[in-house]
Amino acid sequence: MTAPQTLTMAGALNSALRNRLEHDDKVVVMGMDVGKLGGVFRITDGLQKDFGEDRIIDCPLGESGIIGSAIGLAIRGYRPVCEIQFDGFVYPAFDQIVSQLAKIHNRSLGQVRMPVTIRIPYGGGIGAVEHHSESPEAYFAHTAGLKVVTCANPSDAYWMLRQSIDSDDPVIFFEPKRRYWTKGPVSAHGDVAPLPLHQAQIVRPGSDATLLAYGPMVATALQAAKAAEEDGRDLEVIDLRSLSPIDTATVVASVERTGRLVVVHEASVSLGMGAEIAARIQEHAFYSLQAPVLRVGGFDTPYPASRAEDEWLPDTDRILDAVDRTFSF
Numbered sequence: 001m002t003a004p005q006t007l008t009m010a011g012a013l014n015s016a017l018r019n020r021l022e023h024d025d026k027v028v029v030m031g032m033d034v035g036k037l038g039g040v041f042r043i044t045d046g047l048q049k050d051f052g053e054d055r056i057i058d059c060p061l062g063e064s065g066i067i068g069s070a071i072g073l074a075i076r077g078y079r080p081v082c083e084i085q086f087d088g089f090v091y092p093a094f095d096q097i098v099s100q101l102a103k104i105h106n107r108s109l110g111q112v113r114m115p116v117t118i119r120i121p122y123g124g125g126i127g128a129v130e131h132h133s134e135s136p137e138a139y140f141a142h143t144a145g146l147k148v149v150t151c152a153n154p155s156d157a158y159w160m161l162r163q164s165i166d167s168d169d170p171v172i173f174f175e176p177k178r179r180y181w182t183k184g185p186v187s188a189h190g191d192v193a194p195l196p197l198h199q200a201q202i203v204r205p206g207s208d209a210t211l212l213a214y215g216p217m218v219a220t221a222l223q224a225a226k227a228a229e230e231d232g233r234d235l236e237v238i239d240l241r242s243l244s245p246i247d248t249a250t251v252v253a254s255v256e257r258t259g260r261l262v263v264v265h266e267a268s269v270s271l272g273m274g275a276e277i278a279a280r281i282q283e284h285a286f287y288s289l290q291a292p293v294l295r296v297g298g299f300d301t302p303y304p305a306s307r308a309e310d311e312w313l314p315d316t317d318r319i320l321d322a323v324d325r326t327f328s329f
Contacts, residue, residue: 006184009154009157016165020165026078029047032061032085035056039085040085043083071114074113079117082117087120087131088132090136115168126177129306133303154182158186163196197242202250203239209235210262212238240273262293262323262326265298269295281293291326292329
């Protein structure tokens with residue numbers, strides 16, 4: 001058996017793109033500076049040199065044009081993988097994504113598939129300027145016709161991106177940019193992914209309460225669970241992984257064991273993913289709850305200047321405060 005490689009999340013994403021480019025000559029990568037520069041985070045580093053300018057396509061400034069071109073390529077049988085440089089830059093392409101990309105399969109009565117993957121670095125924690133640290137996942141998860149996923153470690157980055165590119169449906173692939181340089185084992189051999197694309201994963205078993213997180217907050221939730229051990233609390237941590245569709249069964253089963261749930265994400269709390277999770281749990285596991293479902297997230301304000309982002313982003317203290325509240329109910 002071949003030993004896993006140790007890769008950064010950025011390296012794992014690069015390897016996944018390379019794998020799919022080698023596997024299928026209909027896969028093309030497109031976006032601003034994805035070619036010669038290798039992308040602003042170097043996720044596409046070296047790909048244009050090896051696969052040429054016809055498959056690793058440097059696009060002009062204009063996200064709407066990038067997504068519109070990808071839709072046209074998909075209609076012609078290609079599998080475009082688009083890179084949006086930063087989360088806040090996706091809004092000019094929002095109309096193309098929700099009005100066209102998400103609807104064409106249904107509009108064509110199933111005759112036209114849209115195998116388009118849109119990679120979006122998202123979230124804060126890197127000290128960036130305005131429009132570079134947003135969490136827009138709820139906009140897209142709310143749009144029928146789109147699949148929305150996010151990775152939290154290098155292994156998932158590798159396998160989930162491969163699975164997304166193979167999907168015949170459009171996938172919004174959120175990458176937690178502050179975890180790009182996190183290293184971890186990646187078993188990149190074979191064609192069988194460790195988990196289906198839309199399955200949540202229990203990354204830390206526990207018995208007293210459940211923490212649910214995704215993307216950049218999974219590592220923070222694990223830190224909080226470790227700190228809670230000092231108070232004698234055994235917290236289970238779930239990495240949701242897929243935001244649409246949601247693996248409700250895994251979350252319900254966990255809450256039925258622990259009786260308590262705290263949902264953690266970077267995005268603002270109001271009308272966010274936490275609200276959807278809380279509604280599902282009260283519908284499917286109401287009689288197992290020993291306390292209300294609590295949410296920990298960003299504040300209902302625009303993302304702040306970099307010098308204040310540590311105050312805005314959820315941290316272990318805010319998560320542990322919520323854990324205390326759920327136990328004191």
